[in-house]
Amino acid sequence: xxxxxxxxxxxxxxxxxxxxxxxxxxxxxxxxxxxxxxxxxxxxxxxxxxxxxxxxxxxxxxxxxxxxxxxxxxxxxxxxxxxxxxxxxxxxxxxxxxxxxxxxxxxxxxxxxxxxxxxxxxxxxxxxxxxxxxxxxxxxxxxxxxxxxxxxxxxxxxxxxxxxxxxxxxxxxxxxxxxx
Amino acid sequence: xxxxxxxxxxxxxxxxxxxxxxxxxxxxxxxxxxxxxxxxxxxxxxxxxxxxxxxxxxxxxxxxxxxxxxxxxxxxxxxxxxxxxxxxxxxxxxxxxxxxxxxxxxxxxxxxxxxxxxxxxxxxxxxxxxxxxxxxxxxxxxxxxxxxxxxxxxxxxxxxxxxxxxxxxxxxxxxxxxxxxxxxxxxxxxxxxxxxxxxxxxxxxxxxxxxxxxxxxxxxxxxxxxxxxxxxxxxxxxxxxxxxxxxxxxxxxxxxxxxxxxxxxxxxxxxxxxxxxxxxxxxxxxxxxxxxxxxxxxxxxxxxxxxxxxxxxxxxxxxxxxxxxxxxxxxxxxxxxxxxxxxxxxxxxxxxxxxxxxxxxxxxxxxxxxxxxxxxxxxxxxxxxxxxxxxxxxxxxxxxxxxxxxxxxxxxxxxxxxxxxxxxxxxxxxxxxxxxxxxxxxxxxxxxxxxxxxxxxxxxxxxxxxxxxxxxxxxxxxxxxxxxxxxxxxxxxxxxxxxxxxxxxxxxxxxxxxxxxxxxxxxxxxxxxxxxxxxxxxxxxxxxxxxxxxxxxxxxxxxxxxxxxxxxxxxxxxxxxxxxxxxxxxxxxxxxxxxxxxxxxxxxxxxxxxxxxxxxxxxxxxxxxxxxxxxxxxxxxxxxxxxxxxxxxxxxxxxxxxxxxxxxxxxx
Numbered sequence: 001x002x003x004x005x006x007x008x009x010x011x012x013x014x015x016x017x018x019x020x021x022x023x024x025x026x027x028x029x030x031x032x033x034x035x036x037x038x039x040x041x042x043x044x045x046x047x048x049x050x051x052x053x054x055x056x057x058x059x060x061x062x063x064x065x066x067x068x069x070x071x072x073x074x075x076x077x078x079x080x081x082x083x084x085x086x087x088x089x090x091x092x093x094x095x096x097x098x099x100x101x102x103x104x105x106x107x108x109x110x111x112x113x114x115x116x117x118x119x120x121x122x123x124x125x126x127x128x129x130x131x132x133x134x135x136x137x138x139x140x141x142x143x144x145x146x147x148x149x150x151x152x153x154x155x156x157x158x159x160x161x162x163x164x165x166x167x168x169x170x171x172x173x174x175x176x177x178x179x180x
Numbered sequence: 181x182x183x184x185x186x187x188x189x190x191x192x193x194x195x196x197x198x199x200x201x202x203x204x205x206x207x208x209x210x211x212x213x214x215x216x217x218x219x220x221x222x223x224x225x226x227x228x229x230x231x232x233x234x235x236x237x238x239x240x241x242x243x244x245x246x247x248x249x250x251x252x253x254x255x256x257x258x259x260x261x262x263x264x265x266x267x268x269x270x271x272x273x274x275x276x277x278x279x280x281x282x283x284x285x286x287x288x289x290x291x292x293x294x295x296x297x298x299x300x301x302x303x304x305x306x307x308x309x310x311x312x313x314x315x316x317x318x319x320x321x322x323x324x325x326x327x328x329x330x331x332x333x334x335x336x337x338x339x340x341x342x343x344x345x346x347x348x349x350x351x352x353x354x355x356x357x358x359x360x361x362x363x364x365x366x367x368x369x370x371x372x373x374x375x376x377x378x379x380x381x382x383x384x385x386x387x388x389x390x391x392x393x394x395x396x397x398x399x400x401x402x403x404x405x406x407x408x409x410x411x412x413x414x415x416x417x418x419x420x421x422x423x424x425x426x427x428x429x430x431x432x433x434x435x436x437x438x439x440x441x442x443x444x445x446x447x448x449x450x451x452x453x454x455x456x457x458x459x460x461x462x463x464x465x466x467x468x469x470x471x472x473x474x475x476x477x478x479x480x481x482x483x484x485x486x487x488x489x490x491x492x493x494x495x496x497x498x499x500x501x502x503x504x505x506x507x508x509x510x511x512x513x514x515x516x517x518x519x520x521x522x523x524x525x526x527x528x529x530x531x532x533x534x535x536x537x538x539x540x541x542x543x544x545x546x547x548x549x550x551x552x553x554x555x556x557x558x559x560x561x562x563x564x565x566x567x568x569x570x571x572x573x574x575x576x577x578x579x580x581x582x583x584x585x586x587x588x589x590x591x592x593x594x595x596x597x598x599x600x601x602x603x604x605x606x607x608x609x610x611x612x613x614x615x616x617x618x619x620x621x622x623x624x625x626x627x628x629x630x631x632x633x634x635x636x637x638x639x640x641x642x643x644x645x646x647x648x649x650x651x652x653x654x655x656x657x658x659x660x661x662x663x664x665x666x667x668x669x670x671x672x673x674x675x676x677x678x679x680x681x682x683x684x685x686x687x688x689x690x691x692x693x694x695x696x697x698x699x700x701x702x703x704x705x706x707x708x709x710x711x712x713x714x715x716x717x718x719x720x721x722x723x724x725x726x727x728x729x730x731x732x733x734x735x736x737x738x739x740x741x742x743x744x745x746x747x748x749x750x751x752x753x754x755x756x757x758x759x760x761x762x763x764x765x766x767x768x769x770x771x772x773x774x775x776x777x778x779x780x781x782x783x784x785x786x787x788x789x790x791x792x793x794x795x796x797x798x799x800x801x802x803x804x805x806x807x808x809x810x811x812x813x814x815x816x817x818x819x820x821x822x823x824x825x826x827x828x829x830x831x832x833x834x835x836x837x838x839x840x841x842x843x844x845x846x847x848x
Binding site: 033036037038040041043044045046047048065067102103104105106107108109 | 797
């Protein structure tokens with residue numbers, strides 16, 4: 001602020017050229033930014049899939065971040081030793097996915113409850129869970145975990161609550177073939 | 181009777197706002213004393229009607245008048261009185277009514293304060309404000325209808341969302357957020373008025389800046405209160421998840437912060453006028469976008485209550501406001517020609533530009549990640565979201581760059597810096613920067629970005645502190661005043677500058693605290709039986725027992741956890757799992773042991789009294805408390821900068837004290 005007056009440096013370019021130069025620089029920077037941002041989005045997409053879509057995706061599902069929505073198949077819950085390796089099947093009535101979870105299950109976790117499991121598909125056909133969330137179907141739909149996209153969860157689990165799907169789910173769930 | 185009264189008040193408010201908007205625009209186009217007087221009266225009338233409508237609703241809530249639609253929706257006889265009181269903003273319709281109250285208050289204050297000033301601009305500004313007010317009144321009269329009559333009133337209602345009853349922070353977070361969000365209407369109206377008049381001079385930038393700063397303070401606090409609430413209530417152990425709703429509050433904050441800085445260049449140099457107006461308008465549009473995202477149910481979260489006609493109505497308003505803004509800017513932005521010239525060499529001017537670009541970049545980054553899933557779903561029907569890693573990856577470099585710029589800017593002189601000046605300004609802070617980085621390394625920081633954040637944090641901290649203290653030191657030396665007297669005098673004479681650097685000090689602390697807390701923590705999930713002990717770092721937690729606690733509105737199961745650190749007992753924590761009357765589902769409430777260095781965070785995932793076992797998520801989060809403290813510092817700085825302006829005794833920046841970097845005498 002209190003700089004002794006310094007003569008302004010002579011502009012290297014005439015104003016018109018400077019303007020175009022600045023414009024071009026901004027355009028290049030904006031393009032670069034878009035490229036980086038869209039690339040970043042592409043790498044970090046989280047897919048919201050049911051067992052059916054997960055199957056349909058095939059190898060694409062391996063390594064991708066997926067929120068698997070569905071219902072815990074009846075009689076499929078096998079609590080592991082202590083915390084790790086809780087295993088269960090997630091079903092949408094048409095297919096099931098075998099899930100292995102290492103976390104502590106949430107309070108309401110049990111047979112037939114709607115769940116959303118975030119994780120990824122492994123090569124041996126089981127779904128490795130990083131986070132396990134149960135559906136909320138009270139009237140306020142307040143999530144336990146702010147991070148939960150309950151809408152998806154609702155959509156993926158609502159249908160199961162009402163119509164034919166629970167009955168279909170009641171039939172013995174087919175385990176995914178290992179190593180296909 | 182009460183519902184009818186409420187509806188009449190809303191309709192009158194709609195009438196006052198619409199008429200006032202028309203009168204305001206007409207008076208702006210053809211100035212007349214009578215027109216201006218009427219525009220003002222209608223603005224006050226709108227505010228008064230909104231206050232009355234809110235009082236009627238509070239009355240209905242407190243007397244449990246279930247014939248009022250909103251009360252039947254959120255009221256309950258079983259909840260404590262304070263919950264009834266704050267139920268006003270606990271659900272959709274009531275929150276829009278409260279929105280109207282805040283808007284009315286802002287409009288009344290802004291009109292009153294400037295009733296004798298800026299005669300060209302003010303009618304347009306009042307017209308813009310009341311046009312926005314008319315929209316929200318319309319929302320209340322049509323799609324929202326908090327005062328709908330319930331034909332056969334129920335005996336009792338369900339009560340508000342239990343998550344909102346769970347913590348006192350929920351009482352204060354929404355009012356702060358509304359005060360921030362709604363307040364952005366005022367600078368929006370002023371910026372539009374400047375465009376309509378075709379001039380944004382040295383005088384009119386002042387009310388614009390001050391009315392931007394006030395909601396900015398509220399918004400800053402509200403964003404962090406939201407994070408704090410999530411941290412204390414939601415039980416996943418963090419305070420920020422890049423949730424669309426969080427982003428909705430963050431986006432206008434980013435553009436508002438950029439505008440506060442570019443407004444300084446308008447004031448000092450007469451440049452960037454159109455740019456500043458654009459940023460202010462963008463801020464308002466982002467608050468409308470945020471309102472749409474949170475109130476329409478396109479994203480589901482604790483903030484979105486129900487799906488209704490309100491969403492599409494807000495979307496239409498957003499589209500109209502966007503069209504209006506783009507048209508206005510296209511036609512009129514050339515009228516706000518620059519009076520001065522911006523230096524492009526290494527100088528404070530250039531750093532201001534870089535800072536503005538960084539904030540805009542940040543805004544686009546967050547906006548892109550937030551809106552992308554919506555666009556994809558609308559276009560292809562595929563559901564997906566953008567994961568947190570995207571936001572983290574993108575925001576870390578930008579945040580660190582901002583931290584650096586926050587130091588470099590104040591260190592450089594305006595105009596053009598010589599090599600010598602650059603050296604003297606930028607070399608000494610490197611000392612503190614290196615010291616902090618080394619200290620971090622010694623304390624176990626290994627994450628590269630955290631090291632960078634510490635380094636630039638130290639750099640900026642030294643510059644900021646010396647900027648705060650320099651005038652004090654100079655006064656002490658030159659006039660022999662003691663520390664307190666010098667501090668009092670110096671801050672009285674350079675209030676805005678003083679406040680701004682306090683905000684910077686808070687901001688840099690927030691960034692460093694976020695960097696440390698998000699990379700240096702540890703966590704563990706574990707299932708314990710009664711009597712079992714777990715260890716996490718230096719902590720040992722023993723699950724002693726679980727018991728049941730009954731309260732009128734909820735029933736909880738608590739786990740008694742004895743905590744010790746390095747073998748020394750720290751007392752007992754009681755994380756709990758509560759079940760509210762109106763809700764099937766239990767809600768966990770974590771127990772947090774806060775200290776200045778780190779928090780111990782214990783959250784129940786599941787608990788079973790029969791088998792005497794508990795599933796826990798335990799985290800050690802370093803430095804989190806500093807985020808809350810630093811936010812208070814930021815708010816304080818904002819208030820310091822605002823107060824003299826409020827009293828109308830603003831000290832002109834041109835005679836501000838010399839910066840730390842410039843050694844010459846304090847003359848221009």
